[in-house]
Amino acid sequence: MKRAFLLIVVALLVLLAVLLFNTLKVKEPNETVIPLPVFESGLNESEMTARLSRALRFATLPDQPQAFDGLHDFLRESFPLTHARLTLKTFGHSLLYHWDSGKDCAPTLLLAHQDVVPVSSPDAWEHPPFAGVVDSQFVWGRGAMDDKGSLMAILEATEALLADDRAPACDVWLAFGHDEETGGSEGASRMADWMTEQDLRFGLVLDEGGMMLPGSTLGIEQPVALIGIAEKGYMTVTLQAHAEPGHSSRPPAKTAVGDLARAIATLQDNPRPAGLSEPTRKMLQQVAPYQPFAKRMVFANLWLFEPLIVKQLSGKPETNALVRTTMSPTLLRAGVKDNVLPATAEATINFRLAPGESRESLLAYLEQQLPDSITVTPQDTFLSEPSATSDIPSPAFERLAGLARSLPEQPVVAPFLLIAGTDARHYQAVSDQIFRFMPVALNQDDLPRFHGHNERLSRAQYPRMVSFYAGVMLGAE
Ligand SMILES: [Zn+2]
Secondary structure, eight states: OHHHHHHHHHHHHHHHHHHHHHHHHOOOOOOOOOOOOOOTTOOOHHHHHHHHHHHHTSOOOTTOHHHHHHHHHHHHHHOHHHHHHSEEEEETTEEEEEEOOSOOSOOEEEEEEOOOOOOSOGGGSSSOTTSOOBOSSEEESTTTTTTHHHHHHHHHHHHHHHHTTOOOSSOEEEEEESOGGGTSTTTHHHHHHHHHHTTOOOSEEEESSOOEEOGGGGTOSSOEEEEEEEEOEEEEEEEEEEOOOEETTSOOSOOHHHHHHHHHHHHHHSOOOOOOOHHHHHHHHHHGGGSOHHHHHHHHTHHHHHHHHHHHHHTSHHHHHHHSOEEEEEEEEEOSSTTEEOSEEEEEEEEEEOTTOOHHHHHHHHHHHSOTTSEEEEEEEEEEOOOOOOOSSOHHHHHHHHHHHTSTTOOEEEEEEESSOOGGGGGTTTOSOEEEOOOOBOOGGGGGGTTSSSOEEETTTHHHHHHHHHHHHHOOO
């Protein structure tokens, strides 16, 4: 008895020693700063803001081809040096610019998209969504954050570098898709295919997706710059239940609607397993040095505490999406009349695939969970598997991180898993260093503005977006 007790005490002491050792071993944070470039000719904030405002007035929606033509004319007249010095190749309404550096090193690719999502209720906006209203603090309009702010800032950066007669260390390519919000199959996908044919291979690809958020997002004091190193996949399936049609005065025990409802409830009650993917694991490790001691111990010992962290993250929708494949029932169809039992009932379910998940594994799960009477049809047109995870640390990531650290917020930089989709996924064949980050500081309550009401971009932050993109383009000078 005494011996057993002694063994337990020794085991606990060993465990404590390991936990402490790992905690104290947490690396000193990397805080290398790469200064943002300064422009001799300066950046004129009000002129740049006016140009962004005009870009927002083109309602670049999928069914508005003339809006894209208008935007293109406007870009040509607004950025004369860029259009004189860079070559431009078009793919439908998508634009691909090439800045030849004359040097033989891995090129950089900057991505942004021209298209925007529709506005569901314009009356809910403080300013009309396609008027490009500028007040003392913000530029308002659909696309200000997603993604014309980045598109215009990238072109402003190009123009300003050319005005200063500065050239990038290696070639720079700018790819501005026109159909990101509807899957990118005509824009990004075709541009990436062409690049593959040309044997282009990029040392760094930067797209939208991450941003700076308050440190409280990750339980630390300093703001965090979240740079996406992977994104989740996207898959929609249709579930169909069948039954004998008939009069509602003589219902059978089983109905199509009842079976369908049961199927949806089964999937909700039996979610996909949760776990820490590599990007989330790296995110926690990266912020560990900034955590108070107890939390640092937890983050430094994921081998022991992973289940605890996963349980905590699963508790909230926004963090639950980080740890598992999620399912959202979005559309329902059944019936034509109140007194007729429908022969079929149909539900559309949208899944977001966590790293490690695949179309096949998800279909196997559905087959296992649902009875044979439910027909499962994957809608493969919009399918995307989870992206590869960009390997970090790497020179490309350190470059972005170093530039981000020199933003006025002096953020802690952390990699993360983007739970939404971007055009970046189409470029996986031409680079394994793909990152998703927009150099703006937002608050949690700004996030619903993406695809929501009152989208806006801070005027104070706009010039430094331009400087940041210029820094990315210049590369290691
Ligand atoms: Zn976007």
